[in-house]
Amino acid sequence: MVGGGQLARMMAPAATALGFELRVLAESDDVSAVSAVPSSPVGDYKDLETLLEFSKGLDVMTFDHEHVPPAHLRALQEAGVNVQPGPDALVHAQDKLVMRAAIDRLELPNPVWASVSDVAALVAFGEETGWPVVLKTPRGGYDGKGVRIISSPAEAAETGDWFEAMSPLLAEAKVEFTRELSALVARTPDGEARAWPVVHTVQVDGVCDEVIAPALDIPVEVAAAAEDAALRIASELDVTGVLAVELFETPGTGAGFLVNELAMRPHNTGHWTQDGSVTSQFEQHLRAVLNLPLGATDALAPVVVMKNFLGGDNQDLFSAYPLALASEPAAKVHCYGKSVRPGRKIGHVNLTGTSTADVDDVRRRAAVVAGIIRDGRVPAEEPAAILEENA
Ligand SMILES: Nc1ncnc2c1ncn2[C@@H]1O[C@H](COP(=O)(O)OP(=O)(O)O)[C@@H](O)[C@H]1O
Numbered sequence: 001m002v003g004g005g006q007l008a009r010m011m012a013p014a015a016t017a018l019g020f021e022l023r024v025l026a027e028s029d030d031v032s033a034v035s036a037v038p039s040s041p042v043g044d045y046k047d048l049e050t051l052l053e054f055s056k057g058l059d060v061m062t063f064d065h066e067h068v069p070p071a072h073l074r075a076l077q078e079a080g081v082n083v084q085p086g087p088d089a090l091v092h093a094q095d096k097l098v099m100r101a102a103i104d105r106l107e108l109p110n111p112v113w114a115s116v117s118d119v120a121a122l123v124a125f126g127e128e129t130g131w132p133v134v135l136k137t138p139r140g141g142y143d144g145k146g147v148r149i150i151s152s153p154a155e156a157a158e159t160g161d162w163f164e165a166m167s168p169l170l171a172e173a174k175v176e177f178t179r180e181l182s183a184l185v186a187r188t189p190d191g192e193a194r195a196w197p198v199v200h201t202v203q204v205d206g207v208c209d210e211v212i213a214p215a216l217d218i219p220v221e222v223a224a225a226a227e228d229a230a231l232r233i234a235s236e237l238d239v240t241g242v243l244a245v246e247l248f249e250t251p252g253t254g255a256g257f258l259v260n261e262l263a264m265r266p267h268n269t270g271h272w273t274q275d276g277s278v279t280s281q282f283e284q285h286l287r288a289v290l291n292l293p294l295g296a297t298d299a300l301a302p303v304v305v306m307k308n309f310l311g312g313d314n315q316d317l318f319s320a321y322p323l324a325l326a327s328e329p330a331a332k333v334h335c336y337g338k339s340v341r342p343g344r345k346i347g348h349v350n351l352t353g354t355s356t357a358d359v360d361d362v363r364r365r366a367a368v369v370a371g372i373i374r375d376g377r378v379p380a381e382e383p384a385a386i387l388e389e390n391a
């Protein structure tokens with residue numbers, strides 16, 4: 001796996017269980033995956049020689065992120081390396097303009113969008129579709145970095161620095177969605193594919209904060225259409241491994257959803273599968289890129305909640321464990337071993353519920369565990385009884 005972030009780290013238990021040797025090309029010796037993966041050489045994924053050296057002896061090369069230059073991926077293929085997903089698929093996760101054009105070509109539902117090369121073009125787009133609009137850097141963005149809401153021609157005039165750094169940019173109509181959804185699938189090179197249930201994802205400031213699996217109260221035909229769209233994207237774009245299709249739910253218009261973006265790797269909106277599905281997205285990604293039969297994707301409980309925790313007040317996460325783990329014995333804590341920095345994704349909590357009617361309670365309890373680890377104390381809005389309940 002190229003890249004040593006938390007996705008590579010969480011791949012390790014799945015590889016161990018199946019008896020595969022996982023190797024990680026790490027950005028430095030203190031990234032998340034290094035302490036979990038014995039073979040983690042440090043090297044620059046932007047350097048072709050480093051990639052070629054790393055590829056020696058691999059059955060398959062896959063990725064923790066989408067930033068390896070496409071030309072390097074082609075060179076690796078020419079050198080005989082089994083790269084999954086391949087560059088022609090991966091470009092749709094690397095470049096949002098390429099992705100938008102492909103979604104149009106597949107006649108799947110896109111927001112109104114345009115490729116804009118300067119401020120004047122952005123203003124023209126806003127005047128035509130109506131303000132506000134969303135301006136995105138097509139490449140290199142993540143967790144809302146590279147996404148900017150532009151409310152007026154005056155604000156558009158202040159985007160010159162973005163056009164200087166990258167041009168063209170992607171302009172989109174700002175979608176009035178009711179929820180954000182994610183349709184997660186996996187596909188093998190031979191074309192076997194499986195989907196997990198469509199989930200509801202809650203984003204805060206452009207960062208995934210919480211996932212509720214499955215998305216509750218979604219019309220069955222909308223969920224089925226979203227799943228079909230993800231499977232179709234996987235097959236038409238020849239995606240291998242896990243594909244996440246981020247969606248905006250738009251009830252009563254068209255298909256009931258619009259495509260937001262694609263990711264071709266395990267995804268934050270799939271972390272619930274670690275403790276809530278027969279096959280986790282990490283195991284499935286390994287099976288898929290190795291062209292092995294895929295695992296069942298059934299949920300293990302009527303509702304599963306995943307709650308992220310970002311870096312906050314508490315620098316010493318383990319000091320909060322006695323309180324956090326006592327507050328909710330059923331919670332599964334996944335900690336990424338990263339240093340704490342404000343707003344940085346450092347872990348998540350999975351918690352299953354026995355009935356969809358309990359969803360609000362499951363969400364609250366998962367949030368308490370995550371909040372205690374983040375802040376080192378019980379969230380102020382929680383009654384002290386939270387600990388006594390479970391003592
Ligand atoms: N066209 C849009 N309309 C409304 N909200 C949007 C739009 N595009 C993005 N967003 C919001 O910004 C978030 C991040 O945008 P996204 O394109 O997914 O970037 P990233 O690559 O950082 O995940 C989305 O999850 C959504 O909350």
Ligand SMILES: [Mg+2]
Binds near residue numbers: 246261
């Ligand atoms: Mg996104």
